[in-house]
Amino acid sequence: MAESDNFTSTHSAQGTYADLILGNGRIYTQDPANPWAEAVAIRDGKLIGVASLGELETFKGPNTVLHDLQGAFCMPGLHDMHTHPDLALAPRYSDDLDVGIEDPTPEQLRESILAYADSHPGDGWIYGQYWVRYTFREAGLTPGRAWLDSVMPDRPVALLDRMWGTMMVNSKALELAGIDRHTADPRNGYLERDELSGEPTGLMIDGAYAMIHAAMPPTPVSVLRRAYRDGVHFQSSRGVTASKYVHVCEQRLQALKELDDSGELTVRIEAAISWQDDIFPVRRRWELLSGERHYYRSARLSANAVKFHFDGTVEPKSSYLLTPWPQEKSWRGKLNLTPEHITDMVVDMDSKGIRVIAHCTGDGASDVFLDAVAEARRRNGFSGVRHQCAHSTLLHPGNLPRFKELNVIAEFSPAAWYPTPFASGARSGYGQERLKRIYDFKGVLEAGGTAVMGTDWPVASIDPWLALETMVTRQNPWNDDPACFGEPISLEQALSVITSNGAVAMGLEHMTGSLQVGKSADLIVIDRDLFAEPARNYIHRTNVLLTFVEGQLVYDRHSTLAPAGLKAVWQGEPPVLEGKA
Amino acid sequence: MDVPRIAVTVVSGFLGAGKTTLLNRMVRRAEGSRLAVIVNDFGELNIDAAIVSEVTDAVYSLQNGCICCTVQEDLLAQLASLAQLQPRLERIVIECSGVSDPQRIVQTLAYPQLRSQMQLDMVITVVDATRHLQLEGEYARLARAQVAAADLLLLNKTDLVDDTQLQALRDALGVRTRVHECVQAELPDALWLDTDLDLEPRAQKPMTRVSADDHGEMFSSWLWQDSTGLDVERLRGWLRALPGDVFRVKGLVLLAQGGKAHWLQHVGTRSQFLPATDEALASGSRLVFIARRGFDGWEALGQGLEACKVTEEALT
Numbered sequence: 049m050a051e052s053d054n055f056t057s058t059h060s061a062q063g064t065y066a067d068l069i070l071g072n073g074r075i076y077t078q079d080p081a082n083p084w085a086e087a088v089a090i091r092d093g094k095l096i097g098v099a100s101l102g103e104l105e106t107f108k109g110p111n112t113v114l115h116d117l118q119g120a121f122c123m124p125g126l127h128d129m130h131t132h133p134d135l136a137l138a139p140r141y142s143d144d145l146d147v148g149i150e151d152p153t154p155e156q157l158r159e160s161i162l163a164y165a166d167s168h169p170g171d172g173w174i175y176g177q178y179w180v181r182y183t184f185r186e187a188g189l190t191p192g193r194a195w196l197d198s199v200m201p202d203r204p205v206a207l208l209d210r211m212w213g214t215m216m217v218n219s220k221a222l223e224l225a226g227i228d229r230h231t232a233d234p235r236n237g238y239l240e241r242d243e244l245s246g247e248p249t250g251l252m253i254d255g256a257y258a259m260i261h262a263a264m265p266p267t268p269v270s271v272l273r274r275a276y277r278d279g280v281h282f283q284s285s286r287g288v289t290a291s292k293y294v295h296v297c298e299q300r301l302q303a304l305k306e307l308d309d310s311g312e313l314t315v316r317i318e319a320a321i322s323w324q325d326d327i328f329p330v331r332r333r334w335e336l337l338s339g340e341r342h343y344y345r346s347a348r349l350s351a352n353a354v355k356f357h358f359d360g361t362v363e364p365k366s367s368y369l370l371t372p373w374p375q376e377k378s379w380r381g382k383l384n385l386t387p388e389h390i391t392d393m394v395v396d397m398d399s400k401g402i403r404v405i406a407h408c409t410g411d412g413a414s415d416v417f418l419d420a421v422a423e424a425r426r427r428n429g430f431s432g433v434r435h436q437c438a439h440s441t442l443l444h445p446g447n448l449p450r451f452k453e454l455n456v457i458a459e460f461s462p463a464a465w466y467p468t469p470f471a472s473g474a475r476s477g478y479g480q481e482r483l484k485r486i487y488d489f490k491g492v493l494e495a496g497g498t499a500v501m502g503t504d505w506p507v508a509s510i511d512p513w514l515a516l517e518t519m520v521t522r523q524n525p526w527n528d529d530p531a532c533f534g535e536p537i538s539l540e541q542a543l544s545v546i547t548s549n550g551a552v553a554m555g556l557e558h559m560t561g562s563l564q565v566g567k568s569a570d571l572i573v574i575d576r577d578l579f580a581e582p583a584r585n586y587i588h589r590t591n592v593l594l595t596f597v598e599g600q601l602v603y604d605r606h607s608t609l610a611p612a613g614l615k616a617v618w619q620g621e622p623p624v625l626e627g628k629a
Numbered sequence: 630m631d632v633p634r635i636a637v638t639v640v641s642g643f644l645g646a647g648k649t650t651l652l653n654r655m656v657r658r659a660e661g662s663r664l665a666v667i668v669n670d671f672g673e674l675n676i677d678a679a680i681v682s683e684v685t686d687a688v689y690s691l692q693n694g695c696i697c698c699t700v701q702e703d704l705l706a707q708l709a710s711l712a713q714l715q716p717r718l719e720r721i722v723i724e725c726s727g728v729s730d731p732q733r734i735v736q737t738l739a740y741p742q743l744r745s746q747m748q749l750d751m752v753i754t755v756v757d758a759t760r761h762l763q764l765e766g767e768y769a770r771l772a773r774a775q776v777a778a779a780d781l782l783l784l785n786k787t788d789l790v791d792d793t794q795l796q797a798l799r800d801a802l803g804v805r806t807r808v809h810e811c812v813q814a815e816l817p818d819a820l821w822l823d824t825d826l827d828l829e830p831r832a833q834k835p836m837t838r839v840s841a842d843d844h845g846e847m848f849s850s851w852l853w854q855d856s857t858g859l860d861v862e863r864l865r866g867w868l869r870a871l872p873g874d875v876f877r878v879k880g881l882v883l884l885a886q887g888g889k890a891h892w893l894q895h896v897g898t899r900s901q902f903l904p905a906t907d908e909a910l911a912s913g914s915r916l917v918f919i920a921r922r923g924f925d926g927w928e929a930l931g932q933g934l935e936a937c938k939v940t941e942e943a944l945t
Contacts, residue, residue, distance in 0.1 A: 182777030233741045243902045
């Protein structure tokens with residue numbers, strides 16, 4: 049039989065006793081008035097006591113479950129404020145064509161396409177990877193629609209090359225995408241064309257992929273659901289109780305809702321509707337933004353946010369800077385939208401109660417964003433919505449106080465805030481002077497602003513403990529290289545960043561982020577005292593033992609509470625999501 | 630009058646193959662012309678400031694490592710700004726990093742915002758005769774990509790290998806690629822600068838030799854001229870079948886379809902057509918060929934072109 053709904057409202061009945069008391073712990077509450085406690089009492093998903101075990105004696109009733117933490121460290125749940133399990137996992141789970149050969153000859157590619165068509169009958173798209181140009185050249189063939197038509201004339205085919213610079217499509221795919229010689233090139237790529245006739249050759253370069261993606265059926269909800277399920281499973285087993293999945297569409301929201309309905313959405317999720325179509329098409333963007341998003345709403349799921357890319361990234365020097373890049377006379381990077389577009393959009397979204405999460409890696413991009421928020425505050429007053437500056441790789445020193453003044457969240461992602469071979473090579477593009485103030489947690493915090501962490505998986509690891517450790521060390525966690533990127537912060541500051549500040553970024557600071565009476569029981573129990581040893585090579589090895597969200601046991605590593613009748617949604621070791629192809 | 634597009638030469642090849650030696654030669658040879666060079670590491674170029682300002686107009690350095698991996702926003706911007714320089718540049722040489730696939734840069738050059746300003750002239754890949762066949766794994770794949778993207782292979786250090794090894798290299802590089810064998814990355818001017826391409830109409834014969842053959846030149850050039858329109862598909866087929874000794878074809882072609890004149894440039898196995906806007910040019914076709922000295926297939930080339938001609942009857 050299905051369980052009854054058990055929501056609380058003003059006049060709903062309340063029990064006298066706690067459902068669960070966790071005692072004999074070393075509990076770091078993140079509550080300045082009561083920083084450490086020994087026990088917590090939970091009723092109807094909320095904390096009704098955070099004190100010594102003796103003081104909580106009165107909550108003990110005949111049905112109260114008592115659990116002895118045996119001195120274990122307990123703290124509020126972690127907040128990962130920017131990540132993408134769908135982008136990382138859905139391609140792995142979708143049933144696309146995978147040629148599976150490093151450099152297939154055209155003949156091998158042909159066989160692979162035909163085999164896929166045989167095993168996937170019908171007239172649907174054949175989409176996949178990879179081909180390489182040089183095997184075509186070696187065979188004296190020209191890649192493009194003519195060759196692909198000779199293999200598969202009647203089903204749409206789109207194949208990516210191993211360089212990820214070109215997509216080869218056949219005539220059927222071009223036809224379904226409505227692309228012909230009259231079609232204009234996109235701003236960030238082009239259609240290769242026959243010079244004399246202007247007809248597309250079937251090679252789509254860089255951003256022109258999106259024109260084909262727009263014509264393809266979206267990633268199936270079942271694939272997205274599996275990706276998100278594995279994502280929340282991992283996050284719960286690593287102590288994350290709240291997260292933001294930035295860039296969603298109606299398909300993604302449906303997948304999240306299905307997980308939620310089935311009781312498997314074990315993390316509070318803020319999903320940000322994507323403003324752009326170059327990652328995946330968002331067919332119902334305007335319906336979602338004007339109100340359809342509320343259809344998905346629950347205690348665990350909200351879509352009151354929108355995600356933009358204001359600028360690019362460091363490697364292609366497309367981050368938008370206030371001054372030219374090193375070794376450049378005038379190149380400052382690219383702003384993807386005009387400042388007027390950004391301003392009107394921020395003002396509009398703000399008035400609708402929608403949080404703007406803006407990808408700003410360059411200090412010029414965040415400068416424009418903060419100006420737009422200032423204009424929104426001027427026109428709308430404070431709407432109660434804190435907008436979020438995503439990545440914040442470089443911030444102009446003059447903007448540090450504006451995060452507090454304008455109530456904007458500074459979000460930092462760990463992709464390169466500590467030295468690794470990748471980060472050291474890629475980020476050196478900013479130049480030494482800028483590298484010193486990269487990912488400036490300290491600057492934002494000292495100016496009174498709210499700084500949060502977002503793992504930005506798959507750009508960086510989805511493991512929040514790696515991020516927590518390296519906020520404190522800003523050093524490589526795996527070796528003893530003394531090199532340090534940017535300014536470290538204290539462990540206390542880092543814990544605020546990853547708990548209570550995250551709650552502020554979710555707009556849930558009244559409900560979560562610290563262990564205080566009246567707040568939701570979103571907490572974790574871990575296998576070590578974070579303050580007991582130096583952070584380096586220590587914090588990131590933390591194992592999470594128990595994770596609670598709204599008082600519900602969502603993760604129990606060793607099934608220790610099972611004998612007491614509490615069955616966790618997830619048990620055992622965290623799933624391995626990374627380090628696999 | 631058509632404003633000539635800036636010719637772009639892309640130089641690729643593995644570390645140690647001889648790219649820098651080649652670039653230094655190019656910089657010296659470009660004396661007096663408007664040349665810009667984009668390199669990965671400025672420090673490697675053997676040019677002092679005086680020569681830079683006199684000989685080349687600009688040496689630009691891309692210091693963010695390998696320049697093939699990402700959308701080339703900065704390369705795009707750099708090229709766009711070079712295109713604005715006055716007086717106008719004649720040529721830009723771009724050096725690819727040793728571990729990059731030049732195709733990425735070739736694709737960047739075809740971006741719409743550059744297409745009207747510049748034109749890929751050729752991709753030259755320097756191949757180290759002593760090491761090419763020993764490359765393995767990902768390096769071997771990259772080397773294949775570099776060879777496949779090339780319009781001209783400069784097979785360098787041939788003095789350090791014996792005849793058997795040289796033949797093995799020739800076999801490995803395939804029959805479709807134009808190969809020039811050399812030492813010390815010596816690239817003959819005729820192969821990368823088109824100063825010898827003289828389009829002045831000549832005597833009545835359709836195929837005329839235009840280079841002297843008596844001063845030790847390694848290449849000879851011929852001019853073909855005709856006033857009848859050519860069938861574009863037949864012409865393309867003829868271009869695809871050009872013998873390996875023909876390195877370049879350049880000039881004007883009058884296409885039968887539409888009766889329009891186009892600039893044709895064919896290097897290695899790659900052809901490019903550009904509409905010629907000057908009406909006066911539409912009077913006929915004039916093509917200059919550069920081939921290895923001693924090439925004796927001129928007659929056959931002329932016959933092939935004759936077969937591309939579209940007679941009045943066929944058009945109606």
